[in-house]
Amino acid sequence: MKNTKKEHIKIHKEWHEVLDWLVADWITCTKKLPSKATILDLIKWSYGQTKGEIIKVSNLTVGNE
Numbered sequence: 001m002k003n004t005k006k007e008h009i010k011i012h013k014e015w016h017e018v019l020d021w022l023v024a025d026w027i028t029c030t031k032k033l034p035s036k037a038t039i040l041d042l043i044k045w046s047y048g049q050t051k052g053e054i055i056k057v058s059n060l061t062v063g064n065e
Contacts, residue, residue, distance in 0.1 A: 022042075022046060025049075030045065
């Protein structure tokens with residue numbers, strides 16, 4: 001299903017709000033700024049959070065310990 005331009009913009013605004021929350025959670029949990037990590041680090045960490053896993057992020061272990 002193709003979105004209208006208005007719907008497309010609305011979806012991106014929603015994603016940006018969620019991304020703000022995700023990055024804030026990343027910083028809180030890892031004590032790392034996003035500039036000190038890679039997008040792949042963030043994605044792996046975020047996916048691990050959905051599984052309740054302990055994730056190693058560039059010499060820092062975070063998760064359900």
